Amino acid sequence: MGRRLLPRTLPELYAHALAMEREAAKRFAELEQLMRDTGIEHVAEEFGKIGREEKEQYELLALGTAGRELPEVGGWEYSWHFLGPEADRVETPTNAREAIAFALRTERRTQHFYGDVAENALDEAVRAFAAEMAADERRHVLRLELLLAREPEAAPSSEEDAGGAVLA
Numbered sequence: 001m002g003r004r005l006l007p008r009t010l011p012e013l014y015a016h017a018l019a020m021e022r023e024a025a026k027r028f029a030e031l032e033q034l035m036r037d038t039g040i041e042h043v044a045e046e047f048g049k050i051g052r053e054e055k056e057q058y059e060l061l062a063l064g065t066a067g068r069e070l071p072e073v074g075g076w077e078y079s080w081h082f083l084g085p086e087a088d089r090v091e092t093p094t095n096a097r098e099a100i101a102f103a104l105r106t107e108r109r110t111q112h113f114y115g116d117v118a119e120n121a122l123d124e125a126v127r128a129f130a131a132e133m134a135a136d137e138r139r140h141v142l143r144l145e146l147l148l149a150r151e152p153e154a155a156p157s158s159e160e161d162a163g164g165a166v167l168a
Contacts, residue, residue: 007117009126011068014070029104031051032051054140097153101148138150
């Protein structure tokens with residue numbers, strides 16, 4: 001049976017973390033703008049806060065690893081965890097619940113990645129750093145779960161009222 005590929009060294013984990021945190025900051029900025037454009041300010045504000053935290057995390061990692069030789073991270077290296085690039089392909093959210101659910105799914109995947117590394121890496125420093133990153137992601141997950149729980153369900157469309165099928 002094959003073994004899952006996990007970062008084995010701090011430079012490998014830093015390379016993964018930089019890629020994930022950069023993408024998270026970008027994703028939250030896009031979601032924040034989408035919510036502002038649709039007038040859903042309370043969700044936009046929370047996305048903005050989380051996005052700034054992700055950007056700050058990325059900048060701290062970039063500063064801390066400046067001048068270090070980090071390995072390149074190929075998508076195949078953790079596709080087993082993230083279900084490959086197809087997992088990130090989504091339609092543009094049409095409402096606040098969809099946007100929050102999308103953000104929540106991606107934060108959970110990142111949390112699970114770090115948690116898996118923290119549980120399975122052989123190197124103590126790698127486990128410790130991954131556990132710290134998993135805890136940061138867990139805080140984001142909890143905030144997004146709360147936001148989703150407070151967001152009202154979308155009202156049924158007229159097609160649903162007439163018995164038509166509506167794609168979720």
